[in-house]
Amino acid sequence: MRIVILGAGQVGSSVAENLVSEANDLTVVDIDPSRLKRLQDRLDLRTVTGNAAHPAVLEQAGARDADMLLAVTQSDETNMVACKLAATMFNIPTKIARIRSADYLSHPEIFSPENFAVDHSICPEQVICDYIAKLLEFPESLQVLEFADGKVSLVAVRAFHGGPLVGQELQNLRRHLPQAETRVAAIYRQDSPVMPEGNTVIEAGDEVFFIAATENIRGVMRELRRMDKPVKRVMIGGGGNIGRRLARAIEKRYSVKIIEYNKTGAERLAADLDHTLVLAGDVTDEELLRSENIGEMDVYCAVTNDDENNIMSSLLAKRLGARKVIALINRGSYVNLLQSGQIDIAISPAQQTIGTLLAHVRRGDCAVVHSLRRGAAEALELVAHGDPKSSKVVGRRIEEIDLPKGASIAAIVRRHDRPAASGDERPAAGNDHEVLIAHHDTILEPEDHAIVFVVNKRTVPHVEKLFQVDIGFV
Amino acid sequence: MAWLIAISPVLGIIAMAMSLSHLVPILTSIALGDGTTAVFAGSMALNFAAGCAVWLATRRYRRELQLREGMVLISLVWIGGALFACVPLLAGLGLSFTDAYFESMSALTATGATLLSGLDGLAPSFNVWRAELQWLGGMGVIVLVVAVLPMLGVGGRQISKAEIPGPMKDEQLTPRMTQTAKGLWMIYFALTFACLIAYRLAGMTWIDALIHSFSTLSLGGFSSHDASLAFFDSVAIELVAIVFMTLAGINFATHFQAWRARSVDRYRDDSELPYFLVVLAASVAGVTVFLSAQDVYPDLWTTLRYAAFNTVSVATNTGYATVDYAKWPVFAPLWLMFLGTFAACSGSAGGGIKMIRAMVLFQQVHRELARLAHPAAVTPLKIGGQAVPNQVVFAVLAFFFAWLATLVIVTLLLAASGLDAITAFSAACASLNNIGPGLHEVGPSTTFAGLTDFQTWVCTVTMLLGRLELLTVLVILTPSFWRK
Numbered sequence: 001m002r003i004v005i006l007g008a009g010q011v012g013s014s015v016a017e018n019l020v021s022e023a024n025d026l027t028v029v030d031i032d033p034s035r036l037k038r039l040q041d042r043l044d045l046r047t048v049t050g051n052a053a054h055p056a057v058l059e060q061a062g063a064r065d066a067d068m069l070l071a072v073t074q075s076d077e078t079n080m081v082a083c084k085l086a087a088t089m090f091n092i093p094t095k096i097a098r099i100r101s102a103d104y105l106s107h108p109e110i111f112s113p114e115n116f117a118v119d120h121s122i123c124p125e126q127v128i129c130d131y132i133a134k135l136l137e138f139p140e141s142l143q144v145l146e147f148a149d150g151k152v153s154l155v156a157v158r159a160f161h162g163g164p165l166v167g168q169e170l171q172n173l174r175r176h177l178p179q180a181e182t183r184v185a186a187i188y189r190q191d192s193p194v195m196p197e198g199n200t201v202i203e204a205g206d207e208v209f210f211i212a213a214t215e216n217i218r219g220v221m222r223e224l225r226r227m228d229k230p231v232k233r234v235m236i237g238g239g240g241n242i243g244r245r246l247a248r249a250i251e252k253r254y255s256v257k258i259i260e261y262n263k264t265g266a267e268r269l270a271a272d273l274d275h276t277l278v279l280a281g282d283v284t285d286e287e288l289l290r291s292e293n294i295g296e297m298d299v300y301c302a303v304t305n306d307d308e309n310n311i312m313s314s315l316l317a318k319r320l321g322a323r324k325v326i327a328l329i330n331r332g333s334y335v336n337l338l339q340s341g342q343i344d345i346a347i348s349p350a351q352q353t354i355g356t357l358l359a360h361v362r363r364g365d366c367a368v369v370h371s372l373r374r375g376a377a378e379a380l381e382l383v384a385h386g387d388p389k390s391s392k393v394v395g396r397r398i399e400e401i402d403l404p405k406g407a408s409i410a411a412i413v414r415r416h417d418r419p420a421a422s423g424d425e426r427p428a429a430g431n432d433h434e435v436l437i438a439h440h441d442t443i444l445e446p447e448d449h450a451i452v453f454v455v456n457k458r459t460v461p462h463v464e465k466l467f468q469v470d471i472g473f474v
Numbered sequence: 475m476a477w478l479i480a481i482s483p484v485l486g487i488i489a490m491a492m493s494l495s496h497l498v499p500i501l502t503s504i505a506l507g508d509g510t511t512a513v514f515a516g517s518m519a520l521n522f523a524a525g526c527a528v529w530l531a532t533r534r535y536r537r538e539l540q541l542r543e544g545m546v547l548i549s550l551v552w553i554g555g556a557l558f559a560c561v562p563l564l565a566g567l568g569l570s571f572t573d574a575y576f577e578s579m580s581a582l583t584a585t586g587a588t589l590l591s592g593l594d595g596l597a598p599s600f601n602v603w604r605a606e607l608q609w610l611g612g613m614g615v616i617v618l619v620v621a622v623l624p625m626l627g628v629g630g631r632q633i634s635k636a637e638i639p640g641p642m643k644d645e646q647l648t649p650r651m652t653q654t655a656k657g658l659w660m661i662y663f664a665l666t667f668a669c670l671i672a673y674r675l676a677g678m679t680w681i682d683a684l685i686h687s688f689s690t691l692s693l694g695g696f697s698s699h700d701a702s703l704a705f706f707d708s709v710a711i712e713l714v715a716i717v718f719m720t721l722a723g724i725n726f727a728t729h730f731q732a733w734r735a736r737s738v739d740r741y742r743d744d745s746e747l748p749y750f751l752v753v754l755a756a757s758v759a760g761v762t763v764f765l766s767a768q769d770v771y772p773d774l775w776t777t778l779r780y781a782a783f784n785t786v787s788v789a790t791n792t793g794y795a796t797v798d799y800a801k802w803p804v805f806a807p808l809w810l811m812f813l814g815t816f817a818a819c820s821g822s823a824g825g826g827i828k829m830i831r832a833m834v835l836f837q838q839v840h841r842e843l844a845r846l847a848h849p850a851a852v853t854p855l856k857i858g859g860q861a862v863p864n865q866v867v868f869a870v871l872a873f874f875f876a877w878l879a880t881l882v883i884v885t886l887l888l889a890a891s892g893l894d895a896i897t898a899f900s901a902a903c904a905s906l907n908n909i910g911p912g913l914h915e916v917g918p919s920t921t922f923a924g925l926t927d928f929q930t931w932v933c934t935v936t937m938l939l940g941r942l943e944l945l946t947v948l949v950i951l952t953p954s955f956w957r958k
Binding site for chain 2 (some may be wrong): 259260263266267269270271274277278279280281288291292
């Protein structure tokens with residue numbers, strides 16, 4: 001696939017890094033040559049220096065025969081103009097823009113093909129903010145990922161001593177939870193995957209990924225470990241784009257304090273937020289954390305722009321008694337260093353954003369992609385099309401499907417009373433969805449959404465291929 | 475004296491325009507044949523001639539006014555306006571100058587304090603004149619000055635800065651001052667007309683309805699009867715009065731926006747409004763409960779009727795009365811006086827410190843307390859979700875101090891000159907907040923006639939200070955204002 005990426009900032013470079021490994025032809029455009037140089041030194045891609053919203057620059061970047069445009073510069077306006085140019089001048093089929101301003105996002109009509117021609121808009125800050133909000137809602141989990149418009153969730157938890165299931169075989173899970181169906185999609189033991197079988201025993205310290213209908217996840221989680229107290233007090237370190245969004249999203253549900261270093265930034269923040277206590281100060285200032293009762297906090301989230309500050313302040317918060325600390329860490333090597341150490345959850349912004357983009361890059365009909373375990377694993381929501389003849393999955397029992405090693409279908413979302421070709425295009429969020437937890441004898445039907453867990457990312461193309469309809473029968 | 479020459483032509487034009495307002499009492503006296511036509515015609519001629527002379531003498535020096543000159547102009551409009559307005563009272567009623575000036579200043583500041591008694595026996599045109607002065611004074615003159623001055627080519631923006639009450643005066647309604655003023659004036663006029671019709675339907679005579687609609691919308695409170703609204707003893711009239719006093723207590727800018735957007739939703743954006751309405755409703759309920767507990771009236775219904783009317787009347791600084799509330803157990807009248815100091819919204823004709831300043835002050839206290847608990851906290855003061863700049867907060871604090879100091883000084887001056895404590899305090903409070911009647915010797919059942927000349931002048935000046943939001947007048951008295 002030929003992809004043009006506009007903007008070589010944090011988002012642009014991590015997207016490039018992820019896509020370059022998948023046999024894509026990448027061209028990265030940025031106004032700052034030094035950033036491009038750094039990128040080119042590491043990765044095999046083409047770079048073009050210039051203003052991403054200028055036709056000549058796009059032309060030079062090969063927009064004429066590009067398959068996809070990813071406009072992820074800092075500026076919403078540049079991204080929108082670039083998409084418009086890509087549509088009118090170069091006819092690029094897929095145009096994705098990073099749009100941060102809520103003002104633009106609240107008027108979706110401006111992204112229509114005859115206007116700014118943005119096919120998909122992404123907002124990395126919002127993705128991270130949603131992720132953290134989910135973690136606050138389920139404080140026991142390490143990660144909560146949603147599929148099929150939130151109908152199904154994939155949840156990662158760490159199994160602890162004392163959880164009812166620890167030391168039990170997986171086949172007992174059903175006995176424990178007769179009414180709530182669930183399936184363990186993967187288990188990671190000391191950072192290496194263990195393929196779950198019926199007789200696999202969950203050990204304390206295991207990272208367990210299970211899938212269940214969203215309304216059931218609390219019950220399942222209770223089986224795996226004792227429940228924590230619900231979160232009441234949250235402190236956020238850093239009032240930048242993410243901190244501000246996060247505070248605004250959660251300030252009505254929790255009692256929130258936010259620390260911002262920049263004095264004018266803090267004032268703007270305080271003017272913006274209604275129920276949050278805004279503190280001006282340094283997130284690594286022990287005195288400040290102590291005087292603001294860090295020890296009483298249920299969750300501390302360090303979300304400044306600076307990795308080292310986030311790490312230091314969350315370590316400090318943990319030592320001063322915060323129950324759970326979450327740190328935003330951009331650098332992959334730091335994430336590997338710190339996960340499952342003193343910092344409870346290290347979030348890599350790039351990993352979070354990349355999934356949203358990957359869904360559009362993937363071949364086949366891919367509804368959602370979540371990148372897991374620092375990009376090593378992936379969870380995909382794939383749509384099965386065609387009939388038993390044209391498709392390798394439709395009409396087959398799950399055990400018959402030739403999935404590569406380490407890949408498993410965890411759940412299926414089936415839409416009932418499909419209005420057969422009546423042209424009824426209701427949004428897929430109706431009540432007529434059924435969540436089926438996959439068993440070996442479940443049969444896939446056309447238009448089923450299958451949630452597939454892939455332990456090894458290298459086998460993703462194989463899985464995608466399975467779900468593609470045979471060309472001859474289209 | 476360059477400033478005087480610069481503002482004189484404007485003053486002349488205003489005087490000429492104001493002389494036209496004599497037409498209403500002149501028409502009344504012709505229609506009713508009460509024999510006062512000559513008095514008003516003479517006053518009108520004098521007013522017009524004086525204005526014309528000033529204008530002719532100084533019009534060559536007309537130029538764009540500066541901010542400072544604008545402030546002087548506004549004070550002079552009130553001082554001079556009251557001077558001209560008292561001419562018919564001097565000539566027709568034989569009052570002393572002190573009393574006539576007090577009466578006309580009370581009218582033009584929409585205060586409603588009076589030292590006339592036997593109002594029922596007065597020629598109707600005098601009552602019309604007093605009420606009309608209030609109507610002009612309450613918001614009419616404000617809007618007129620705002621509307622007329624720009625049309626004269628005088629820098630409008632500077633003047634409105636001193637004119638429209640309240641700390642949030644920077645919010646602009648329309649790009650042009652003139653348009654805003656016209657819109658406000660139209661709303662004021664429409665509400666007055668609606669009030670006139672409502673009073674008539676509720677059973678007043680046309681002339682009473684006219685007088686009372688004038689004094690209701692301006693939140694002035696002059697009546698054509700000594701007994702005020704108790705004269706009518708009609709629940710319907712009291713309800714009409716309550717509704718229109720409440721409407722007039724709301725920011726007219728909000729009325730304007732709601733009218734322009736043709737939507738009631740705009741009232742929801744007014745951050746003062748909910749506080750104003752809740753304070754009114756809670757006070758009515760509280761006073762009713764208190765009076766019931768004290769068994770002041772035989773039944774709950776009567777208690778509610780009197781409590782509702784008099785509470786709204788005093789809280790909005792109107793000053794009508796249907797009962798001598800000064801005779802209620804002392805908590806209730808004191809509470810009413812207290813309400814009168816802050817309840818009205820900014821941008822209305824009400825007096826006092828206005829609800830929005832009360833909100834700012836309250837939040838400032840809250841903010842200081844938060845700062846004690848969290849020294850690093852950044853706590854902006856927010857009104858309606860918007861952060862208020864510290865500069866505004868300081869201005870409000872300064873205003874509040876000036877207001878409080880004035881209240882104390884006036885109370886002391888009145889007490890020193892021989893009034894008892896309650897009378898001195900309530901007279902100061904009623905004058906400064908443009909409420910009208912006070913308590914005790916200046917209560918709703920009596921008048922200000924019992925005051926000495928000195929006390930009358932003190933009250934006159936206090937009314938002017940209160941009406942022009944203190945600082946507008948006080949700044950003129952500072953030496954730095956006059957520094958070249």
